Amino acid sequence: MARTAEHALVGSDRDALGRALRQWLPDAAVLDQIEQLRPYECDGLSAYRRLPLVVVLPDTVEQVQAVMRYCASQRIPVVARGAGTGLSGGALPLENGVLLSLAKFNRILDVDLLNRTARVQPGVRNLAISEAVSAPGLYYAPDPSSQIACSIGGNVAENAGGLHCLKYGLTVHNILKLEVVTVEGDLVTIGADSLDAPGYDLLALMTGSEGMLGIIVEITVRLLPKPASAKLMMASFDDVEKAGNAVGNIIATGIIPGGLEMMDNLATRATEDFVHAGYDIDAAAILFCELDGTPEEVSDDIERVKNVLEQSGCTDMRIAKDEAERQLFWSGRKAAFPAAGRLSPDYYCIDGTIPRKQIGYVLTRIAEMGQEYGLRIANVFHAGDGNLHPLILYDGNQPGELERTEELGGKILELSVEVGGTITGEHGVGVEKINQMCVQFDKSELSQFHALKAAFDPNNLLNPGKAVPTLSRCAEFGAMHVHKGELKFPDLERF
Amino acid sequence: MQPALNPDNNIDKQISLAVKQAAVERIPLRLRGGDTKAFYGRASEGQPLDLRGHNGVVSYEPLELVVTARAGTLLVDLESDLAEQGQMLGFEPPHFGDGATLGGAIACGFSGPRRPYAGSARDFVLGARIINGHGELLRFGGQVMKNVAGYDISRLTVGAMGTLGVIVEVSMKVLPVPAREATVRFSMPAAQAIGQMNEWAGQPIPISGTCYHDGTLHVRVSGSAKGVDAAIIKLGGELIDEGAAFWHGVKEQRHSFFADNQAQWRISVPQAAPPLPIEGEWLIEWGGGQRWLKTDAPTDVIRKQVEAAGGHATLFRGGDRSEEVFHPLTPGLSNLHRNLKNAFDPQRIFNPGRLYRDL
Ligand SMILES: Cc1cc2nc3c(=O)[nH]c(=O)nc-3n(C[C@H](O)[C@H](O)[C@H](O)COP(=O)(O)OP(=O)(O)OC[C@H]3O[C@@H](n4cnc5c(N)ncnc54)[C@H](O)[C@@H]3O)c2cc1C
Numbered sequence: 001m002a003r004t005a006e007h008a009l010v011g012s013d014r015d016a017l018g019r020a021l022r023q024w025l026p027d028a029a030v031l032d033q034i035e036q037l038r039p040y041e042c043d044g045l046s047a048y049r050r051l052p053l054v055v056v057l058p059d060t061v062e063q064v065q066a067v068m069r070y071c072a073s074q075r076i077p078v079v080a081r082g083a084g085t086g087l088s089g090g091a092l093p094l095e096n097g098v099l100l101s102l103a104k105f106n107r108i109l110d111v112d113l114l115n116r117t118a119r120v121q122p123g124v125r126n127l128a129i130s131e132a133v134s135a136p137g138l139y140y141a142p143d144p145s146s147q148i149a150c151s152i153g154g155n156v157a158e159n160a161g162g163l164h165c166l167k168y169g170l171t172v173h174n175i176l177k178l179e180v181v182t183v184e185g186d187l188v189t190i191g192a193d194s195l196d197a198p199g200y201d202l203l204a205l206m207t208g209s210e211g212m213l214g215i216i217v218e219i220t221v222r223l224l225p226k227p228a229s230a231k232l233m234m235a236s237f238d239d240v241e242k243a244g245n246a247v248g249n250i251i252a253t254g255i256i257p258g259g260l261e262m263m264d265n266l267a268t269r270a271t272e273d274f275v276h277a278g279y280d281i282d283a284a285a286i287l288f289c290e291l292d293g294t295p296e297e298v299s300d301d302i303e304r305v306k307n308v309l310e311q312s313g314c315t316d317m318r319i320a321k322d323e324a325e326r327q328l329f330w331s332g333r334k335a336a337f338p339a340a341g342r343l344s345p346d347y348y349c350i351d352g353t354i355p356r357k358q359i360g361y362v363l364t365r366i367a368e369m370g371q372e373y374g375l376r377i378a379n380v381f382h383a384g385d386g387n388l389h390p391l392i393l394y395d396g397n398q399p400g401e402l403e404r405t406e407e408l409g410g411k412i413l414e415l416s417v418e419v420g421g422t423i424t425g426e427h428g429v430g431v432e433k434i435n436q437m438c439v440q441f442d443k444s445e446l447s448q449f450h451a452l453k454a455a456f457d458p459n460n461l462l463n464p465g466k467a468v469p470t471l472s473r474c475a476e477f478g479a480m481h482v483h484k485g486e487l488k489f490p491d492l493e494r495f
Numbered sequence: 496m497q498p499a500l501n502p503d504n505n506i507d508k509q510i511s512l513a514v515k516q517a518a519v520e521r522i523p524l525r526l527r528g529g530d531t532k533a534f535y536g537r538a539s540e541g542q543p544l545d546l547r548g549h550n551g552v553v554s555y556e557p558l559e560l561v562v563t564a565r566a567g568t569l570l571v572d573l574e575s576d577l578a579e580q581g582q583m584l585g586f587e588p589p590h591f592g593d594g595a596t597l598g599g600a601i602a603c604g605f606s607g608p609r610r611p612y613a614g615s616a617r618d619f620v621l622g623a624r625i626i627n628g629h630g631e632l633l634r635f636g637g638q639v640m641k642n643v644a645g646y647d648i649s650r651l652t653v654g655a656m657g658t659l660g661v662i663v664e665v666s667m668k669v670l671p672v673p674a675r676e677a678t679v680r681f682s683m684p685a686a687q688a689i690g691q692m693n694e695w696a697g698q699p700i701p702i703s704g705t706c707y708h709d710g711t712l713h714v715r716v717s718g719s720a721k722g723v724d725a726a727i728i729k730l731g732g733e734l735i736d737e738g739a740a741f742w743h744g745v746k747e748q749r750h751s752f753f754a755d756n757q758a759q760w761r762i763s764v765p766q767a768a769p770p771l772p773i774e775g776e777w778l779i780e781w782g783g784g785q786r787w788l789k790t791d792a793p794t795d796v797i798r799k800q801v802e803a804a805g806g807h808a809t810l811f812r813g814g815d816r817s818e819e820v821f822h823p824l825t826p827g828l829s830n831l832h833r834n835l836k837n838a839f840d841p842q843r844i845f846n847p848g849r850l851y852r853d854l
Contacts, residue, residue: 192806201650452648
């Protein structure tokens with residue numbers, strides 16, 4: 001990723017920049033020795049690595065403002081980092097930039113039980129919020145599988161989803177207010193403690209903006225009452241397509257399950273080895289369906305879903321007999337990524353989202369493509385909202401395998417767009433899917449994104465080079481990819 | 496179900512041409528659907544751009560829980576298509592007249608009684624096609640539940656009062672119609688009602704609407720038959736028969752509170768905020784989050800009190816509409832708003848001044 005010409009190279013001297021930043025920060029909060037920088041060279045997408053010029057670890061909002069003011073005045077780019085669990089390279093540092101870690105912002109500032117809100121700092125771990133409000137019967141709904149590690153600030157920046165998003169929404173549906181430090185170092189409040197705020201919906205805009213529009217330094221989240229009852233059903237299918245169709249059949253009953261997830265055979269075997277949950281390792285696919293609500297409602301719904309699953313041709317069905325077994329059944333699904341990691345030295349997670357009715361077709365195509373490329377693919381995904389997570393298993397030490405994997409991943413994303421879906425449901429574009437943005441959006445749409453970015457960050461200093469490709473990059477990529485027979489950027493120069 | 500596609504009702508090319516021409520000649524446009532919400536926002540002059548000709552459901556897949564319709568589609572038509580499949584718009588948009596269009600509902604960002612329990616208009620938007628100030632037809636978001644590719648411009652247009660672009664098509668998540676709904680009624684003072692609504696909201700009770708006026712609290716519950724029965728027992732109160740009509744009246748502002756022509760404020764505060772010390776008549780909805788006020792108090796007093804409670808005040812109907820009707824923004828936010836307006840509509844042709852004077 002080339003550094004863009006407009007970034008002056010004043011900051012290219014690591015020691016000088018470190019010294020300058022120590023004017024505003026305690027010594028220990030500025031890391032400028034190579035060995036100190038190593039832990040920050042990548043996020044969860046470890047195929048991409050790069051050392052930043054300097055890492056800063058501020059612990060007050062004023063310090064963040066001072067860093068931003070200084071960097072803006074010197075035209076030094078800044079990349080924010082939460083817990084670094086992102087899977088698209090969003091927190092990948094820039095070699096001529098500052099990496100701003102929010103790890104020290106790890107306090108829950110206030111819980112308002114009657115209003116059911118919590119005011120938290122961005123470095124607080126997702127799960128820590130639910131834990132803190134569990135005793136009074138509340139929780140924070142979006143629960144990414146990475147919830148023990150990922151930060152709420154990173155969740156907002158990626159609009160993270162989880163196992164219960166079909167019913168309870170994504171991050172964007174569960175936050176009320178942000179405190180944001182702008183690129184110039186000003187502090188603005190976006191959203192409100194009330195259910196809406198005057199003016200444009202900047203809260204929605206900030207959510208999922210991948211650190212491109214501002215640094216989030218405080219978040220007010222909404223809390224929900226824990227469901228009175230939750231029951232988890234697990235159904236086996238001898239055919240992936242049948243399992244896919246069962247998803248639509250459940251929705252057709254008018255029930256919105258609390259969770260609706262699927263794993264294919266390879267993923268099931270891998271997780272069973274890992275957690276010993278008693279999964280049916282002979283099934284082509286297993287479908288998890290969680291029903292929650294009042295006990296009366298849940299017992300009604302279970303009967304109806306049972307019928308639907310039987311009519312959809314399931315070969316076996318189990319209902320978790322108690323809370324411990326429910327957690328056990330879920331544990332495998334939540335550990336699917338690390339489990340896949342045991343099948344192969346490396347894996348690459350794809351995040352395309354498609355209309356549910358295409359699940360069967362797309363999974364079949366993915367398997368065919370895997371064979372063409374000679375790579376194994378495990379599928380574990382959010383079936384209820386059509387968010388696929390094919391895990392391509394590869395070995396980074398074999399020359400060319402990563403490149404083949406990335407090419408296959410790109411093909412899968414393009415297939416997702418072709419069937420009416422999107423290249424990313426929850427992991428973000430980052431550096432990883434930047435080329436596929438050229439497939440999903442045309443020139444005027446990308447130009448609109450750039451204009452919007454400039455409204456917040458006119459000198460392109462916040463996480464530059466991520467999330468939205470330049471038009472010339474798309475022209476370059478477009479020379480190789482012709483979408484549905486039409487060139488997307490016909491009037492741009494080719495390289 | 497196959498989409499009832501009528502290509503004759505697709506006039507996006509004409510709209511785009513009209514916008515391009517207006518941009519070149521710098522002619523301000525007044526975007527209009529059914530004009531049922533013309534009362535809302537600041538007074539704004541412009542050559543009318545009628546969007547009603549761009550209508551029809553483009554695709555509707557009940558099993559996907561997604562509908563896509565053109566902006567000029569009448570809300571009544573859209574809602575009846577959904578009802579045929581046992582589904583609905585979860586944010587219960589108020590119509591305020593038979594001619595209400597989808598585009599108008601989204602541009603105003605109005606939501607009905609279900610809002611605090613199911614979500615707002617913007618929560619249900621999945622994608623949109625818009626025409627920006629250059630006359631370019633752009634597509635953002637999509638027709639799937641989750642999509643984080645690019646900035647969330649579709650949700651940004653919700654409530655923007657048409658000032659960022661012409662909304663030409665919207666994709667939304669829809670919800671199943673609950674198997675059963677019931678309404679119970681209680682007598683109590685306002686402060687107690689606010690506390691009670693919020694205590695209930697912290698428990699797993701399937702509440703889907705709350706309204707307090709003149710000593711009476713109405714609570715609606717929705718869900719499966721057994722779930723609703725259990726909730727009624729838990730809540731107590733007096734079960735009423737005419738629940739559906741009551742909530743329709745609240746949503747469409749046909750409730751007696753809205754009957755006179757007095758200027759009407761919409762107060763948005765944290766749900767559990769105690770009653771505000773402003774003299775006047777109040778109607779409280781959304782578990783306390785949305786409060787309607789008829790008062791003689793001066794604007795600055797209202798804004799100050801509401802701000803102190805952590806909220807914002809909108810002059811919803813009537814009053815002086817040449818002044819700001821939406822709550823003034825902080826300088827930092829105001830700056831971002833101007834920059835955004837400039838990024839979408841540099842010639843300021845769309846509904847100039849309808850949201851804020853300088854947008
Ligand atoms: C095993 C595993 C499972 C996962 N499962 C899920 C899942 O189920 N659902 C899901 O959605 N994701 C999942 N993820 C992805 C990842 O956990 C999420 O994207 C998460 O939201 C990232 O949070 P983070 O704190 O690690 O952010 P980081 O990786 O540190 O940063 C992510 C992006 O946010 C920006 N950013 C971070 N903090 C701020 C801030 N305060 N202000 C402005 N910008 C900021 C960064 O610049 C970067 O662009 C998974 C990841 C792993 C490794």
